[in-house]
Amino acid sequence: MQRSTIREILKLTHKKNMISFAGGLPAPELFPLKRFGQALAQTIREDGAAALQYDVTEGYRPLKEFLCGWLRRRGLRCGPENMMLTNGSQQALDLLGKVLLDPGDTILVEDPTYLGALQAFNAYEPAYEAVPMDSEGLRVDEAAQAAARRTPAFAYLVPTFQNPSGVTMSVARRKAFLKIARRRGFPIVEDDPYGLLRFYGRETPSFYELAQGRGVIYLSTFSKILSPGIRLGFVVSEPAMITALVLAKQAADLQPNSLIQRAVNRYARGGFLDGHIPVIIRAYRERAGLMLRMMEKYFPRSVGWEEPAGGMFIWARLPAGASASRLFKMAVRQNVAYVAGSVFHACGGGDHTLRLNFTNSSPEQIREGIRRLGRLFTAEL
Amino acid sequence: MQRSTIREILKLTHKKNMISFAGGLPAPELFPLKRFGQALAQTIREDGAAALQYDVTEGYRPLKEFLCGWLRRRGLRCGPENMMLTNGSQQALDLLGKVLLDPGDTILVEDPTYLGALQAFNAYEPAYEAVPMDSEGLRVDEAAQAAARRTPAFAYLVPTFQNPSGVTMSVARRKAFLKIARRRGFPIVEDDPYGLLRFYGRETPSFYELAQGRGVIYLSTFSKILSPGIRLGFVVSEPAMITALVLAKQAADLQPNSLIQRAVNRYARGGFLDGHIPVIIRAYRERAGLMLRMMEKYFPRSVGWEEPAGGMFIWARLPAGASASRLFKMAVRQNVAYVAGSVFHACGGGDHTLRLNFTNSSPEQIREGIRRLGRLFTAEL
Numbered sequence: 108m109q110r111s112t113i114r115e116i117l118k119l120t121h122k123k124n125m126i127s128f129a130g131g132l133p134a135p136e137l138f139p140l141k142r143f144g145q146a147l148a149q150t151i152r153e154d155g156a157a158a159l160q161y162d163v164t165e166g167y168r169p170l171k172e173f174l175c176g177w178l179r180r181r182g183l184r185c186g187p188e189n190m191m192l193t194n195g196s197q198q199a200l201d202l203l204g205k206v207l208l209d210p211g212d213t214i215l216v217e218d219p220t221y222l223g224a225l226q227a228f229n230a231y232e233p234a235y236e237a238v239p240m241d242s243e244g245l246r247v248d249e250a251a252q253a254a255a256r257r258t259p260a261f262a263y264l265v266p267t268f269q270n271p272s273g274v275t276m277s278v279a280r281r282k283a284f285l286k287i288a289r290r291r292g293f294p295i296v297e298d299d300p301y302g303l304l305r306f307y308g309r310e311t312p313s314f315y316e317l318a319q320g321r322g323v324i325y326l327s328t329f330s331k332i333l334s335p336g337i338r339l340g341f342v343v344s345e346p347a348m349i350t351a352l353v354l355a356k357q358a359a360d361l362q363p364n365s366l367i368q369r370a371v372n373r374y375a376r377g378g379f380l381d382g383h384i385p386v387i388i389r390a391y392r393e394r395a396g397l398m399l400r401m402m403e404k405y406f407p408r409s410v411g412w413e414e415p416a417g418g419m420f421i422w423a424r425l426p427a428g429a430s431a432s433r434l435f436k437m438a439v440r441q442n443v444a445y446v447a448g449s450v451f452h453a454c455g456g457g458d459h460t461l462r463l464n465f466t467n468s469s470p471e472q473i474r475e476g477i478r479r480l481g482r483l484f485t486a487e488l
Numbered sequence: 489m490q491r492s493t494i495r496e497i498l499k500l501t502h503k504k505n506m507i508s509f510a511g512g513l514p515a516p517e518l519f520p521l522k523r524f525g526q527a528l529a530q531t532i533r534e535d536g537a538a539a540l541q542y543d544v545t546e547g548y549r550p551l552k553e554f555l556c557g558w559l560r561r562r563g564l565r566c567g568p569e570n571m572m573l574t575n576g577s578q579q580a581l582d583l584l585g586k587v588l589l590d591p592g593d594t595i596l597v598e599d600p601t602y603l604g605a606l607q608a609f610n611a612y613e614p615a616y617e618a619v620p621m622d623s624e625g626l627r628v629d630e631a632a633q634a635a636a637r638r639t640p641a642f643a644y645l646v647p648t649f650q651n652p653s654g655v656t657m658s659v660a661r662r663k664a665f666l667k668i669a670r671r672r673g674f675p676i677v678e679d680d681p682y683g684l685l686r687f688y689g690r691e692t693p694s695f696y697e698l699a700q701g702r703g704v705i706y707l708s709t710f711s712k713i714l715s716p717g718i719r720l721g722f723v724v725s726e727p728a729m730i731t732a733l734v735l736a737k738q739a740a741d742l743q744p745n746s747l748i749q750r751a752v753n754r755y756a757r758g759g760f761l762d763g764h765i766p767v768i769i770r771a772y773r774e775r776a777g778l779m780l781r782m783m784e785k786y787f788p789r790s791v792g793w794e795e796p797a798g799g800m801f802i803w804a805r806l807p808a809g810a811s812a813s814r815l816f817k818m819a820v821r822q823n824v825a826y827v828a829g830s831v832f833h834a835c836g837g838g839d840h841t842l843r844l845n846f847t848n849s850s851p852e853q854i855r856e857g858i859r860r861l862g863r864l865f866t867a868e869l
Binding site: 130132133135136138140143144147148151152155156157158159160161162193194195197198201205223226227229230333334335336337338355357358359360361362363364365366367 | 511513514516517519521524525528529532533536537538539540541542543574575576578579582586604607608610611714715716717718719736738739740741742743744745746747748
């Protein structure tokens with residue numbers, strides 16, 4: 108296993124005065140410290156010892172019930188038997204690898220895709236079919252060919268506000284891909300950490316909704332809407348899949364954190380989650396807009412990008428032949444950082460691409476950082 | 489993977505009026521709710537957003553530094569580069585399986601051994617050499633033969649107040665086994681969740697201390713001395729091993745809980761851990777003593793056991809030919825439960841043994857439960 112490139116970059120970018128668009132960190136100034144602190148205190152006071160004792164592997168039932176109701180409002184019909192809690196979505200990816208993969212199995216992924224998923228799956232020694240994307244998301248024609256070459260063990264997709272590309276897969280494409288998955292008989296892992304962070308437009312129905320839950324494993328997390336440090340995510344799927352994942356979690360670390368689950372349940376049932384998400388959206392929409400305006404102003408015409416309708420990232424394309432990794436080293440010397448796109452490509456390529464995060468920088472940092480990058484790109488491209 | 493027998497038994501024993509000696513739960517009435525609640529509140533107040541943000545995979549450095557100082561007082565010399573934090577010891581077992589095992593590799597284990605370790609390792613398809621124990625712990629002569637038959641990938645031992653047997657391995661045996669491990673070149677995984685819960689006598693030096701850290705992977709946890717629900721454990725080993733485990737954890741769930749680590753750091757540095765452990769020991773010593781006196785009084789002479797000098801369990805032996813699983817069903821009908829010993833045997837056998845937990849029952853429950861078991865055993869054996 109390789110040390111995570113992103114985590115290594117994060118260390119580098121902890122340098123003082125560094126303007127970092129490299130990480131995928133939420134804005135810390137938006138964490139609901141007071142409300143969540145109150146939920147914690149109330150949990151200790153009212154739940155007492157149960158908050159510190161062992162609990163069931165599948166997750167705290169009242170929280171599961173809350174989440175099911177909350178998801179139903181977004182079109183995901185599920186009950187507690189369809190759900191388990193995990194240590195962020197990352198643990199779900201690891202457990203899925205353990206449950207679904209034999210060495211040499213193929214995973215169909217978007218090209219580019221979330222690096223953390225590749226890291227989780229790599230421990231189980233799979234092969235990848237990396238299917239290209241365009242502005243409507245996964246190229247379903249290419250996916251059909253890939254699935255015909257060899258039926259994948261599963262497809263892993265981040266269909267909404269994708270990390271790293273920011274792209275959202277259209278409903279038509281989702282329906283078409285679902286048909287392919289049905290015909291070939293492979294499940295779809297739908298990773299949705301950003302779906303609630305929508306700046307514009309209407310929500311795209313999830314694969315889980317379109318498939319009415321059949322053959323879809325839906326993952327989401329509290330990391331981007333509450334706190335990543337509390338490590339709490341959830342999986343929604345068919346009961347048999349949940350049972351298999353629960354057994355894997357039991358072996359992996361027994362259960363989710365009792366205290367955190369209860370505190371999140373209190374916080375969420377208090378309505379604070381619903382109240383807080385619009386605050387995050389407003390801030391991120393402003394930062395994304397500012398970053399896009401600055402890119403428009405300072406980046407040379409040869410650099411292209413698409414405006415994300417939500418999420419945390421802008422994906423940029425340098426002209427063919429340019430190297431985002433080479434330019435990264437020069438950028439860091441000018442105290443500004445991004446992630447060179449090649450690390451997000453399961454099967455190589457993409458060195459002319461790069462990912463910019465806009466959620467973890469102030470407006471001033473966005474202005475100054477993009478100005479520096481613009482100067483560098485103008486000089487070097 | 490099989491659903492955990494113990495967790496299934498736990499569900500059964502949640503029945504009202506059931507006196508359960510089956511689980512391995514700490515006494516909830518001893519959880520330091522107030523102090524830990526204060527540490528949580530102080531963390532939110534003083535650390536602010538950092539307590540809810542992403543943090544490094546290897547664990548919160550100030551907590552690692554505290555733990556190293558604390559372990560040094562017990563003879564384990566280590567620095568932060570020797571340590572990582574995990575979701576309880578269970579996660580360390582899973583990560584060790586991922587890092588150290590190829591399918592078909594052999595693990596040398598005590599017979600009986602901790603069921604959760606078998607569950608964690610089983611995902612990686614190992615074979616087991618289950619080496620018998622006596623009142624001094626692992627039979628090192630038998631272990632030498634087992635290691636000679638085939639060098640294990642590692643040995644997994646719970647050398648102090650073992651789960652399930654309660655037995656502590658003598659210093660002489662530890663030294664002898666260490667020699668075997670050195671000669672054959674396999675590492676020792678030393679799982680020590682109970683070592684601090686000593687009722688009598690002097691502390692036995694750990695393998696880690698005896699080996700001065702070389703070739704030993706030491707695991708411990710806050711589960712039995714603070715709270716299991718907060719899911720926090722730690723690994724101490726050579727830096728190269730820690731690096732490999734950190735990479736595995738990165739892929740598995742990114743990092744330990746930021747908030748919990750900081751709160752435990754505050755709690756521990758406030759001296760409350762040191763103040764609280766003697767309270768737990770006092771209570772558990774009393775309950776163990778009471779259970780032993782009741783067993784003396786009510787169990788037939790054909791049932792044998794040894795007095796544990798610490799930990800959470802008493803291991804009993806029925807006469808040869810008796811079945812603890814058969815008697816378990818009868819016991820449950822009389823609203824008293826234990827764990828039949830066969831589940832703790834990696835290679836089968838042990839159906840005449842059983843495990844009794846004394847930490848999660850009141851004195852009244854211990855009196856009444858052992859009386860009922862005594863009546864049943866007297867009638868049936």
